[in-house]
Amino acid sequence: MIKLLTKKNNYLFFLMLSFVFVASCALALSPAGTMVYEKISKAWPVRALVSNAISKKEFPPNPVISKDATFPIFSAQGALAVDLPSGVTLFEKDADKALLPASTTKIVTALVAMGAFNKDDVIEVGKIAIEGQKMGLKKGEKIKVSDLLYGLLVYSANDAAEALAQNYCAPRSFSEVGLCGRDAFVVAMNNFAQSLHLENTNFTNPSGLDGGRNHIVSTARDLIRVSSYAMKNSEFAKIVATKEITVKSIDGKIAHKLTNVNELLGKVPGVLGVKTGWTEGARENLITYIERDGHKIMIAVLGSQDRFGETKELINWIF
Template sequence: MLYQKNPDTKLMPASTTKMMTALVALSAYPLDQIMTVTRPYPDGQDIHLVAGERISVERLLYALLVQSANDAGEILAEEYPGGRDTFVAAMNARAKQLNLLRTQFQNPTGLDEDGHYSSAADLARLADEFMHKPLLARIVSAENVVLATSDVSAVHVLANTNQLLGQVEGVLGAKTGYTDLAGQALVTLVNRENHPVIISVLGSTDRFSDTKKLIDWVYSNFIWD
């Protein structure tokens, strides 16, 4: 730990939740499994999937992590054996396995809900596990993506919600988050000269500026052997 401020305070994690959603989905489904959209998903950020679209798990993961699409997260959860509640239970079981002692999930998207919380330290640990999955690390490093449904009946153009990608040296990606109650969140993996650092910011009013300042501070003040 190079720097910390209230690392164990339980806070609403917003869409940084989706790192865990992706980990559970990655272990549960073949990437080429096709899922069918059965209903509209009106809550929060989405890619406007419509009923009848057929889209692969891998493409849903891109939507979930690049554009932070809630509709993608809900579909991945609803298709789980036992349904959405069982998927969320699997998220919490994985949190226990990772020793995330101040984390509990109530939904797969990060929308504000009583009993849905994490901490900056827990999210840093989660990001470490997440970024060690090559596919997930590759997905969150993508600045822009064009996705087609399996029958090419619809095309979705995605823009990464992480504004530091391609703008700040060494930023490899991870996950943004925002709700009115949670404020701005950003968990970032940055690697300069083979010295990787994870920065976890919650409850911010300017997550990108805060994270950039921390990146500059870390690489200006620490010397690695």
């Protein structure tokens, strides 16, 4: 009798273990499970949880370094290249070093604005005192949010960043009265960065200009992550792939001709965006998304003396 009970208990225990194992697997493969996995994983890229039923043949083979190949030598202070579908790091140099992101900041500025406004919302431009690249907004000018986003991402306009930030109001869920204005926008940028687990990123303004008591900082790894997220947004992807566009005020009296400052766009096969950046402190930055030979690659080059040349060199090295 004792032996029978023991066998029965062992059997029940085995069933319980099996149930826990199956439930754990189901959770891991669910969207919630993926979120938990991403939250606790510090390494980027976060590798997808893929079932054994999915064949590795679904991913194109990654580039293989030949025996006589040499790694690129960069002036860039930080660099990272990732094959997005597989999550494989192809090249890395000080990818977690905190550096000045300059106008690559505007990737997050755009994403926060897209979440706060409808693209057809009309903004009235206030007084903007900002240095650097500008699209030429006039005080009192009324312009669509979508057109400001083109100024922000195509021409890297600091006045577009400021106009969006000045007209921002946080959702009432964050405050009984709703926090509005530039400071609230910067808070929203940092909250957004935290939601994507950009662990080494901090924003102090919407344009990416240096200065202030606390420097704006990010890393190649963090910028790869947020750029990969951004390119999943079809509107964002369309804007950063635009070579040239003219946008106008609502009354049609003020026109802004915008030419993309990304010199690789339309010249290097497969390059589809994403964002440039430059300040005296940051030197030259460039985030690049490229689709070629079945691969989807994201490249970050920060603190470079030749962002376009070094990115092209890295692209040629990869392919």
